[in-house]
Amino acid sequence: MMLLRVLGAAGEVTGSNYLVEVGQSRVLIDVGLHQGKDEDRRNREPFPFEPASIDAVLLTHAHLDHTGRVPLLVRQGFKGKVWATTPTVELVGVLWSDSAHIMKEEAEWRNRKNKRRGLPPVEPLYEEADVEKALDYLEPLSYDDVFEIAPGVKVRFRDAGHILGSAVIELWAKDDGRQVKIVFSGDLGPQRTVMERNPAFIEEADYVIIESTYGDREHRSNEETRLEFRQIMEQALKDRSKVMIPTFVVDRAQRVLYELMLLQKEGVLKDNVPIYFDSPMGVRATEIYRRHLPLLSAEIQKQIKNGRDPFAPHQLHFVDGVDESRAINGVRHAVVLAGSGMANGGRIVHHLKHNIWDEKSHVVFVGYQAQGTLGRRLVEGDKLLRIAGEEVAVKSQLHTVNGFSAHADRTDLLAWATNFANGPMFLVTHGEPRSATALASALEERGYRAVVPRLGEEFQLISAERGFERALVVPAFGFSDREEAEGLLSEVASLAVAMSEEMTGDIASVLPLFLSAKTLLETAGERLGLPGKEREKVTAGKG
Ligand SMILES: [Zn+2]
Numbered sequence: 297m298m299l300l301r302v303l304g305a306a307g308e309v310t311g312s313n314y315l316v317e318v319g320q321s322r323v324l325i326d327v328g329l330h331q332g333k334d335e336d337r338r339n340r341e342p343f344p345f346e347p348a349s350i351d352a353v354l355l356t357h358a359h360l361d362h363t364g365r366v367p368l369l370v371r372q373g374f375k376g377k378v379w380a381t382t383p384t385v386e387l388v389g390v391l392w393s394d395s396a397h398i399m400k401e402e403a404e405w406r407n408r409k410n411k412r413r414g415l416p417p418v419e420p421l422y423e424e425a426d427v428e429k430a431l432d433y434l435e436p437l438s439y440d441d442v443f444e445i446a447p448g449v450k451v452r453f454r455d456a457g458h459i460l461g462s463a464v465i466e467l468w469a470k471d472d473g474r475q476v477k478i479v480f481s482g483d484l485g486p487q488r489t490v491m492e493r494n495p496a497f498i499e500e501a502d503y504v505i506i507e508s509t510y511g512d513r514e515h516r517s518n519e520e521t522r523l524e525f526r527q528i529m530e531q532a533l534k535d536r537s538k539v540m541i542p543t544f545v546v547d548r549a550q551r552v553l554y555e556l557m558l559l560q561k562e563g564v565l566k567d568n569v570p571i572y573f574d575s576p577m578g579v580r581a582t583e584i585y586r587r588h589l590p591l592l593s594a595e596i597q598k599q600i601k602n603g604r605d606p607f608a609p610h611q612l613h614f615v616d617g618v619d620e621s622r623a624i625n626g627v628r629h630a631v632v633l634a635g636s637g638m639a640n641g642g643r644i645v646h647h648l649k650h651n652i653w654d655e656k657s658h659v660v661f662v663g664y665q666a667q668g669t670l671g672r673r674l675v676e677g678d679k680l681l682r683i684a685g686e687e688v689a690v691k692s693q694l695h696t697v698n699g700f701s702a703h704a705d706r707t708d709l710l711a712w713a714t715n716f717a718n719g720p721m722f723l724v725t726h727g728e729p730r731s732a733t734a735l736a737s738a739l740e741e742r743g744y745r746a747v748v749p750r751l752g753e754e755f756q757l758i759s760a761e762r763g764f765e766r767a768l769v770v771p772a773f774g775f776s777d778r779e780e781a782e783g784l785l786s787e788v789a790s791l792a793v794a795m796s797e798e799m800t801g802d803i804a805s806v807l808p809l810f811l812s813a814k815t816l817l818e819t820a821g822e823r824l825g826l827p828g829k830e831r832e833k834v835t836a837g838k839g
């Protein structure tokens with residue numbers, strides 16, 4: 297009997313975590329942090345398995361939403377090996393330390409508040425010591441070779457083209473003498489990558505766990521994105537002031553350094569304008585990228601062959617110390633790259649604070665800005681912001697480049713998925729309900745079987761020749777009624793939004809259905825004793 301449990305990234309993007317059980321072996325694929333809404337509570341939830349009972353962990357890539365709870369797993373008694381490609385092993389060393397550091401600061405901040413309110417202190421999720429211990433369990437492996445990672449379980453890591461070291465994992469295990477093959481896509485890069493090698497094509501599997509971050513959306517082409525970035529930079533540099541680029545310091549920052557190098561080649565960015573990469577963590581990440589140049593794209597290889605360092609535009613200053621970082625305030629005209637990518641922490645915050653009151657300054661966003669972050673508030677046009685304890689008027693000119701994504705879009709996902717020639721079953725994860733559902737239906741239209749698993753769902757896996765079986769629905773892994781309810785409500789909400797945006801066909805015939813759905817929700821609200829004010833709104837809505 298072979299079982300797969302989906303313990304994270306079901307109907308959402310973060311918190312990737314899958315458990316495969318076969319014979320006596322128990323293997324986890326990714327142990328990611330939950331990020332965004334309710335992250336702290338969710339990350340503190342006990343694992344729905346005994347950490348000491350796990351034989352091995354496989355990591356698809358270094359991003360924290362795939363690896364960030366490994367130190368916690370180790371802290372709670374896991375003693376097996378954590379398998380990952382060599383660059384992933386190196387990158388998690390950087391990311392886990394940073395994560396422990398942020399957790400420590402957050403706990404200290406919260407404890408100062410709690411003390412004043414007479415509340416008990418909180419502990420960080422894990423500490424640097426746990427990170428050190430976790431690093432000892434890492435076991436680097438090479439791409440494209442087969443390894444036996446637990447009795448009866450073999451794996452092969454293939455390039456996923458997402459970030460340096462990212463992998464699609466092929467996993468083979470024996471179920472009652474028959475071999476079952478599962479493929480975990482991890483996060484997939486686009487079909488036409490810029491930085492990484494193209495994602496490996498895989499043709500055979502019984503089951504494919506596929507990500508769906510952009511299952512319902514297309515990106516702009518590389519050419520369009522470059523043109524957009526060039527035009528923005530041309531405009532920004534004219535003001536001869538600060539051009540600030542908040543960026544994730546692993547992968548996205550290296551991409552931006554590369555694009556700046558190209559802009560210098562074209563003469564858009566003058567060689568004498570200083571570029572500050574203000575992030576000690578970014579410096580370490582760039583070193584790791586440089587150590588593994590042969591793993592990068594053909595385009596990057598070409599630059600190297602022509603004698604160019606892809607991550608070293610002229611006048612690039614890696615900034616390490618805090619004093620050096622502060623000294624940038626005194627420089628009038630410069631390009632400043634710093635984390636975090638959403639400006640919700642990191643050194644970019646002080647650069648924003650010191651410059652966004654200046655109408656000649658520019659901020660160039662090169663990634664998604666999540667709700668509740670300083671970046672999002674800027675993008676949404678807030679004119680007065682409180683930054684690091686001070687009110688600052690926003691006069692800066694703001695720009696957004698959306699196309700630097702390291703993710704496959706809908707067309708890319710389908711191109712990758714339709715390489716499977718033997719008709720596997722797809723489990724669509726790592727996407728908001730809307731993207732996951734959209735990708736699943738697109739796969740079904742192409743003749744594949746596809747399901748969008750729910751959090752905690754368990755599947756019995758059998759080899760393709762014997763068909764597919766969804767064994768059990770197990771919502772009992774410590775998910776409370778409230779979490780169940782929240783999950784359902786968010787599905788209802790996103791369904792409603794999707795429908796109101798894309799209504800076609802015979803609307804009159806479904807109106808009664810909508811009306812009864814509304815009535816049912818109102819009844820549920822009454823039973824929960826919804827506060828009077830809300831009730832008035834509901835009744836008023838009835839007209
Ligand atoms: Zn990722």
Ligand SMILES: [Zn+2]
Pocket residue numbers: 309359361362483726
């Ligand atoms: Zn991811």
